[in-house]
Amino acid sequence: MLINNEFNEQKIQSPLHYIWSIFLKNNFAVFAMWVGIGLILISLFADVIVLYSPFLQDPEHLLSAPYWIEGGTTEHLFGTDDLGRDTLARLIKGFQFTFGGALVITCAITFVGAIIGSTAALTRGLKASVLHHLLDALLTIPTLLIAFILIVLFDPSYQNALIAVSLSLLPQFIRGIYNTIDSQLNKQYVVALQLDGATNIRLLRFGIYPNILEPIVTLVNRIFTMAILEIATLGFLGFGTQSPDIELGKLIADSIDLSYLSPWLIILPGLLIFIIIMVVNIFTEGLRHAIIQGED
Amino acid sequence: MTALLRIDNLYKQYKGSKFFLSSGFRNAVGPINFTLEKGKILTIIGENGSGKSTLVQMIAGVIPSTSGDIYINDHALATMTRQDRCKSVRMIFQNPKVSLNPKMTIGKILSAPLELNTDLTAAQRKQQIIATLELVGLLPDYLQFYPNMLSAVQQHQVAIARAMVLNPDVVIADSILSTLDISLGFKIVNILLKIQEKKGVSFIFISHHMNLVRHISDQIIVMQKGIIVENNTTDNIFNSPQKMITKNLLKSQQPDYRK
Numbered sequence: 001m002l003i004n005n006e007f008n009e010q011k012i013q014s015p016l017h018y019i020w021s022i023f024l025k026n027n028f029a030v031f032a033m034w035v036g037i038g039l040i041l042i043s044l045f046a047d048v049i050v051l052y053s054p055f056l057q058d059p060e061h062l063l064s065a066p067y068w069i070e071g072g073t074t075e076h077l078f079g080t081d082d083l084g085r086d087t088l089a090r091l092i093k094g095f096q097f098t099f100g101g102a103l104v105i106t107c108a109i110t111f112v113g114a115i116i117g118s119t120a121a122l123t124r125g126l127k128a129s130v131l132h133h134l135l136d137a138l139l140t141i142p143t144l145l146i147a148f149i150l151i152v153l154f155d156p157s158y159q160n161a162l163i164a165v166s167l168s169l170l171p172q173f174i175r176g177i178y179n180t181i182d183s184q185l186n187k188q189y190v191v192a193l194q195l196d197g198a199t200n201i202r203l204l205r206f207g208i209y210p211n212i213l214e215p216i217v218t219l220v221n222r223i224f225t226m227a228i229l230e231i232a233t234l235g236f237l238g239f240g241t242q243s244p245d246i247e248l249g250k251l252i253a254d255s256i257d258l259s260y261l262s263p264w265l266i267i268l269p270g271l272l273i274f275i276i277i278m279v280v281n282i283f284t285e286g287l288r289h290a291i292i293q294g295e296d
Numbered sequence: 297m298t299a300l301l302r303i304d305n306l307y308k309q310y311k312g313s314k315f316f317l318s319s320g321f322r323n324a325v326g327p328i329n330f331t332l333e334k335g336k337i338l339t340i341i342g343e344n345g346s347g348k349s350t351l352v353q354m355i356a357g358v359i360p361s362t363s364g365d366i367y368i369n370d371h372a373l374a375t376m377t378r379q380d381r382c383k384s385v386r387m388i389f390q391n392p393k394v395s396l397n398p399k400m401t402i403g404k405i406l407s408a409p410l411e412l413n414t415d416l417t418a419a420q421r422k423q424q425i426i427a428t429l430e431l432v433g434l435l436p437d438y439l440q441f442y443p444n445m446l447s448a449v450q451q452h453q454v455a456i457a458r459a460m461v462l463n464p465d466v467v468i469a470d471s472i473l474s475t476l477d478i479s480l481g482f483k484i485v486n487i488l489l490k491i492q493e494k495k496g497v498s499f500i501f502i503s504h505h506m507n508l509v510r511h512i513s514d515q516i517i518v519m520q521k522g523i524i525v526e527n528n529t530t531d532n533i534f535n536s537p538q539k540m541i542t543k544n545l546l547k548s549q550q551p552d553y554r555k
Contacts (some may be wrong), residue, residue, distance in 0.1 A: 012440050012441060027511050187394065197409075
């Protein structure tokens with residue numbers, strides 16, 4: 001952790017800086033990070049980027065192929081669908097809804113789950129036990145099924161799909177945080193802090209959270225991946241986004257009848273989902289390795 | 297002269313018994329009665345699982361006792377505020393590798409007990425921490441360091457400094473030398489003896505090195521199966537052990553290498 005600056009003074013890096021410097025040496029993960037930042041920027045400024053409105057119909061070009069395939073034009077880079085709408089614009093708009101929704105859900109789950117999980121781990125007795133068994137009961141139901149049940153209770157729409165997915169993923173995150181904090185409470189540095197008379201907030205801030213970065217990164221990564229897949233699945237099955245709104249899963253579902261005529265209408269959104277999940281996983285895997293290496 | 301530390305009928309019991317489906321309590325430790333005078337060093341010896349660690353953890357407040365009282369200067373620990381309790385009894389944990397938080401600097405580790413238990417300003421805290429670091433033989437430069445940058449002995453010194461920073465009356469050291477080899481262990485012991493000389497604190501040791509025990513302690517308690525079987529001065533214990541367990545402990549730990 002000692003690094004020398006140009007005046008040869010010894011300077012001590014904090015553990016977080018040290019972990020970051022290890023992460024920066026992993027080129028693959030850094031590339032994934034920049035791609036991820038690019039994806040976030042695209043989802044933020046999707047409306048500015050698109051050349052055509054995703055709902056604008058072009059009767060001149062129906063079902064045209066991407067430009068690199070015979071019959072495609074550079075007017076519509078990724079081709080058009082059966083109503084002549086630009087596929088690239090629809091992909092970007094759909095990506096905005098899927099990726100942005102998953103991002104919002106992940107932030108919300110992390111915030112709410114961390115609060116509930118920490119409180120549950122630090123309390124003893126009846127309250128903790130009730131929560132514990134409630135979570136156990138919820139974890140027996142598959143998350144997608146919970147999302148379906150919630151969607152049936154509300155009406156199918158994009159907002160309700162987001163709420164349903166976040167509620168279905170919340171128990172997993174709470175349980176994960178609960179378990180990691182529970183394992184930390186036996187550590188002697190936490191016991192020593194408790195002996196010093198530290199309040200629970202101080203205990204979490206200095207004793208517990210700095211030492212559970214690795215499980216948190218893994219948990220957040222899993223929640224994000226599952227959120228993307230579940231939003232897309234709900235959209236695909238017609239329980240999520242409703243026409244005319246678009247979303248990656250819904251794009252696939254809309255074009256499923258056209259799979260022989262223009263397969264790229266299905267391939268491109270599927271590929272995009274794949275790329276998002278790969279990028280996020282490579283980035284967090286690099287981060288996780290850096291944290292593990294930095295803690296040794 | 298009144299005793300500094302007085303333990304009165306202390307018990308630790310766990311729920312459940314050895315027999316299947318029978319309710320009741322299992323005695324882990326107790327009854328324990330002993331006193332410790334100011335500036336003396338008490339050593340607890342015994343087999344593994346005889347309740348030594350449970351006893352000192354109860355005194356330090358890591359685990360609650362089932363019944364009985366602990367008095368310091370005739371004040372019951374149970375009635376004291378948490379801050380007073382912290383200021384009177386401190387504990388040095390067994391292994392500093394796991395008892396020092398790897399994500400906090402030495403300065404932060406040492407200032408946490410001061411922040412939580414005293415009303416000192418930041419400048420006064422820093423002064424106190426530097427004085428304590430000097431007491432245990434470390435330079436003030438170590439304030440910026442993280443625990444994994446220090447050697448095993450230095451980590452032990454920091455652990456001692458964390459116990460000493462509040463100027464306690466009683467310091468408990470739970471087999472702190474078991475992770476060090478004996479030559480480095482003596483370095484730590486010498487630091488502790490120097491502190492005892494300067495500050496007049498009382499120590500409660502747990503140790504398995506009988507030669508060391510003979511060297512440092514004023515009073516020895518022998519424990520077996522959760523109760524005190526012998527409580528006497530060092531000379532009496534080593535010269536005329538009364539119980540079989542004491543004899544075995546002394547014999548097993550003093551091999552005659554010259555044979």
